[in-house]
Amino acid sequence: MQPPSPSGAPSPAGVNMADLKEARVPDIGHADVPVIEVLVKVGDRVEKEQSLITLESDKATMEVPSPFAGVVKEMKLKVGDEVSEGAVIALIEADGAAVSPSPSPVSGEGRGEGAQAPSNSPAPAPAPAPAQPTPAPVAGQGVQPGIAPEGDVAPQVRPPVDARVVMPGDAPYASPAIRAFARELGVDIQQVKGSGRGGRIQRDDVSAYVKHALASGARPSTGASASVGGLSLLPWPKVDFAKFGEIEEKPLTRIQKISGANLARNWAMIPHVTQHEDADITEMEAFRKQLGAENKDLKISPLVFQIKAVVAALKAFPQFNASLDESGEKLILKKYFHIGIAVDTPDGLVVPVIRDCDKKGLLDLARELGEISKKARDKKLGPAEMSGGCFSISSLGGIGGTYFTPIVNAPEVAILGVSKSAVKPVWNGKEFAPRTMLPLSLSYDHRVIDGALAARFASFLANQLGDIRRLLL
Template identity: 45%
Template sequence: MELKLPELGDNVSAATVVGVLVKEGDRVAPGDPLLELETDKAVMEVPAEAGGVVRRVLVKVGDEVRPGQPFLELAEEAGEEAQAPEAPRAAPAPPKPLEAPSPAPKAPVAPLEEERRLIPAAPSVRRLARELGVDLQQVRGTGLAGRITAEDVRRAAGLLAPSELPPAALPAAQAPKLPDFSRWGPVRTEPMSGVRKATMRSMAQAWAQVPMVTHFDEADITELEGLRKRYAKRAEERGFRLTLTAFLLKALALTLRAFPKFNASIDPEKAEVIFKDYVHIGVAVDTPHGLLVPVIRNVDQKGVLRLAKELQEVSERARERKLAPEEMQGGTFSLSNLGGIGGTGFTPIVNWPEVAILGVSRSQTKPVWDPEKEAFQPRLVMPFSLTYDHRLIDGAEAARFCRHLAQLLEDPLGLALE
């Protein structure tokens, strides 16, 4: 039996082998781990879908592999290993060697492959593919999360002209060839990690798809920081840290509910706006392996302490590379907090197909004019920036969004009541 790699997740077309967990002659049971793969931004195990004896391992550490690619040969019975070499001697006649390999493997493999690859397509799309004679295994989905649409099927059947292709499906411009840098001095090269390659792809796609504008603002978080310090010990007694990011998540969720356009996505093919009735916020986490963005789900339905606990747990899994692919999918808005490192401001890139992202920089104590006391008072001020998709969001809307967020952060009692 030839084992093939299953689908690895939404929009994951390739992975790198980082561990081979079996060798030839090993006996494995269904569910035993066979490989470790680095897929975009996570490391995952590939389990055995059947039991038997490992006859041959077809990949090695460092190989780039794709869904559907054979990676291991498995004998159902140990005795099959001894029979395998005799197969050529059993069919010496001229016609047989050409005919035997053709029908024998293909008949059982096709249904197994159909079951193994989970094709992201609706029943109506599957029916259309059958009517047009299109093999869905060969179709690349251009819909949300890589789903195969009716247009993808018609395109595969040759019923759509190239001019009807959506922008995302059109060939990208070729990058110019690099010069030979070694002409001017010594150089060295190292391969990009899977995380860095995924970041390169997603950032290039976002920059090409989204016309971005960044709006800058700041919030007086003096009272909020006092509240955080007051309850920090209570959180530590429960085994987690109460950080400013947890308060930011709560304030963001409430602001997204008040400004639903910032929690939406654009469908340019249909000229529609997709509003999401859930708030899942991706939080950028700095790890030794690169930037990972796990998603905190249903943020608007959770309290600050619970958000702080979940944030710490998911950040630890990110740094240990134990995030599952689905933990980094489904976000509706993103947050990047660089306040712990430094800086006075930056312009984060929108994480397409989202339409906005918030960047937070280091808070500083500044003199702020107090009209009641007619004097400057020392206040803790947090700078932040909102990058947004100008196709959907106008500058005035972005300014109102930022003011609403700042007011929630400046009034912690109001934030708690909300």
């Protein structure tokens, strides 16, 4: 006759009651949090701090570790259960106890808390343990995780989690946040293959699916929803605008059609973040005007100084002078410095590229910038003159505005937006003094560049523009 387990059921056969301990859910800050993974099974050995289950609230996913080492004798939770602080996860035979001849828990149905079986009644027969799915063998190993050859100690590894076990059927294995992200992009998450543990769908999996779908070149269908490269999108609204008033139809230019498709792809595929910064260009502007007075046949715009400052920043932060390869798994670092310049033309925006900007002085850049801008407006740019860029600059300084979010020009990983400079009062430590401030907007691909690196790049760039001596080094 076995003493009862802490849950009221008799302890598993052969297990000393004193050696059974309850692994409980700690303070998780939420109530009724669903279990989305059970990471161990009856008979598994667990180490202290080894994860037992995975919980997922609407804001986070968390693994609950074992507070002690031992062998799992009974699981109290299953996938789909909702738990709060204090819920019992499992009964674990603590280290030092005799090995149980049978890991199967004994059913305690019909018994009260702490009830003892009558001494003259026979011990109840152990109920068979619930069938557990056998994990697939791990590649390169001769045995399954947690199962040792005869005479050996079981390897101290956690069995791999199979999404087909924890989420049977065709249910996609993804967090609420990832599901929401997929919905925002119009992605049918059922079609996404997960790369996380046990087939869990990650944010990068959704992005990669979108990238592959767009690269396939599929076109919208004519059903209730459109399928663009595998993306389930609502069809474009059809509206008879003429019934509301007078209209005029004007076809898009070829440049607008091409650039529009590229911009849509880049916006959908690249996780954009924009870092804003102000550069004090008071001294730079004074020098630029002096240089212009000495070279009256040449237009020296602020853009040539910005190009030189960008080259210096790319040398200091080479991760910005890079591109992701087509698979999205490798970063290609470039040793050359070709800068794309967005030029506004009557037919739309084009981005010619000035090559080897690190090898050219301010006057050389001013001359080449004038020539290539004229070719762009005259529609004489060739494909070679619009390819090979490392980094782009989109300047609206001659028009106006303060800050904006330029769209990264794939396969580049960043772009600089420049707005109109303005004279502002700036505190110099003693008083407010008039200074010419230039708003900068740095958009970057968050898959490659994190916020801290972007802030350092933008600050470095502003310092370069603020100290004209640095640009001339």
